[in-house]
Amino acid sequence: MKQFFLASILAGAIALPAFAADYKIIAPANPGGGWDQTARTLQTVMQSEGISGNVQVVNVPGAGGTIGLAQFASQDKGNPNALIVGGYVMVGAILTNKSPVTLKDVTPIARLTGEYEAIVVPASSPFQTFGDLVEALKKDPGAVSWAGGSAGGTDHITVGLIAKEAGVDPKKINYIAYSGGGEALAAILGAQVSAGISGYGEFESQVKAGTLRLLAVSSEERIEGVDAPTIKESGLDVVVENWRMVAAAPGLTDEQKAAVSADVEKLVKSAAWQEQLKTKGWQDTYLSGAAFDEQLAKDVSATEGILKEIGLVE
């Protein structure tokens, strides 16, 4: 009886995807995070633009997206209507978790959005400029505590790169990992740590209210409307962008891949998508085809290098 019960549940679970409509998008994270929001925005725009009649978003949370990625690579192999959202954090998570499934096991389609990192200190902090902070870091790396997102994520990698460029051993940085930007924000506002690092959007309202001081941003050039120098201007060659992408299932034919790419391109060019980017404060970093593949390979090797230097990857 129990076997029957289990079997029927299993059958039900396996049969579920059969009802899936045009596109299924896996958000490899809990509802509420950046990947979930990206997936749900894709869903809205695809439906409103008529690219797909019915889009379903499935959350498969866990381990920096690697759980969802592994499930996607095995269960949706050859399915031309399945997509997964991912990003830079996933690149780091694959390395630190020694994930057996990597981005090579799916079909990356395009980079969609991006956000630059921002370095802030509480208003009461003695550090007035990014230079002050770097000086303190050089003097005693342990005395400068950084609050940011998960270990091995974009925030952690950026701090590692800053240390490396400043001639400080990245292993010595005192990085305090929080489960998300929000919890880290509380620690920064409460001056529990020396400095904070996260996507600029996390800090924007506090910076405008004057409770946090924005020291630097991690973009190539100054960001319009943001009153802060780049890390590069201070002489450290660090440019980091926390990008998000969309990938299709493995084992697609060239025609199938081209069809998905065309759909995504149509989506990105639509006015509705541009409107969404504006309201959400996301940068449009659309990059597809061979150029994206090349950039992805570059990001993966750079990330692997710095994670080794921080000591997170053997």
Add this chain to the structure above:
Amino acid sequence: MNTFEFLLQGLLIAAQPMNLLYALIGVTLGTAVGVLPGIGPALTVALLLPVTYQLDPAGSLIMFAGIYYGGMYGGSTTSILLNTPGESASIVTALEGNKMARAGRGGPALATAAIGSFVAGLIATLGLAFIAPYIVKMALIFGPREYFALMVLAFVTVSSAFGDSTLRGLTSLFVGLALAMIGIDQLSGQARLSFGIPDLLDGIEVTTLAVAMFAIGESLYIAAQGDRGPDKIEAVRGSVWMSATDWARSWKPWLRGTAIGFPIGAMPAGGAEIGTFLSYAAEKRLTKHPEEFGNGAIEGVAGPEAANNASAAGTLVPLLTLGLPTTATAAIMLAGFQQYGLQPGPLLFATNPQLVWGLIASLLIANLMLLVLNLPLIGLWVKLLSIPKPWLYAGIMLFATLGTIGANPSVFELGMLLAFGLLGYAMRVFGYPIAPVVVGLILGPLAEQQLRRALSISQGDLTTLVASPVALVLLLIAAAALIVPLILRARGRGQVLSQLAASED
């Protein structure tokens, strides 16, 4: 305009017929998902987000608020009636609530939960309106060392509050702490005890463990007893409503639960569960009927239920004043705000007062609606218990399984549900309490992370743990809670021994 005028204006916005309708839809949906184990308010709000793009900002946020409050309340119904906590914040409710339901007092248990939630929601929402800026200042004082001290206090009070045997309680707690070690360590990013299984990298889901231990373990236990099962469930004994004694015993726990739940909910790393644990421990210590704890004490339902609803309002304090989401539901509400180009944070009260006060006012209205919606349903709910046992427990198993797949469609998760169900069964057979396992799973990682963060910030200097006055006071209270009963017991035993010695003459 002062606070009162803003609130009055907010009430006018929230009382528009369409907004009232959104609030009604929100609380109904919220109660429904709260009842289903596994499908929490976060997922519901996420599913509804695209639907609400068509609504105006006020309308959609009012609906979200309704779902949030409804979800916090709905979890208690299944906890009390079926011993299946729908949300992790209603785990404690199951302890006394289900015992009450089995003794035919399901009606009063549900009523004290509903009214307690209302009272707590009301006071906490008013707190949100009037003292949010001060509460937030207080919450920001809490750094890693203060949180660690708070966790120590929670461990000490909670572990002594469960079960009759300290040793068995501690054994269960350590099972939970061991399970809590599984998964990626947050501070170093390295996997622990995952044995190369990717599904274990994220650790064990609290709701999976709770549903397995409580619902599956219980069903197996009942099934194993067959027809010999001694405790016959009595659907209704006496009145379905609360008696005068019930009222007299409930109102203080409501207020204490609110006082504990609201500030802890407002703390960025507080969460709803810790408030319920502390409230339960406090009620057990303060009650005039200690013999009833573990057998269905109404205080043990009233306090934690008030605490979890108060913490729901508390969560909105950092969300609205700092733009800081501290729960998954709050994170999605934040996304909802951003959808309309609003950035919650220190400036929101200044730039969009109508919306903020409309939201606060609609919380008050949602709260009232919940009470109106749920009180008449109590009579119907308790009838569930008169379903014949085989059907009832088959239904519980089905419910628990569906909820788990709903939250995470994975075969591995189902396997864990069964495995933990068997563990829960074994623990019941050998007389070990279940709740400390879940408590260990929730508190363990929090305590560990905060301790390591504190030591990392101080670069290994242990004195940092007592260097802050708040942390020191919390640790002293914890020490007192640990030592005082030991002294009392030692003296008591001494008296017994001396009496024994005397009677030998």
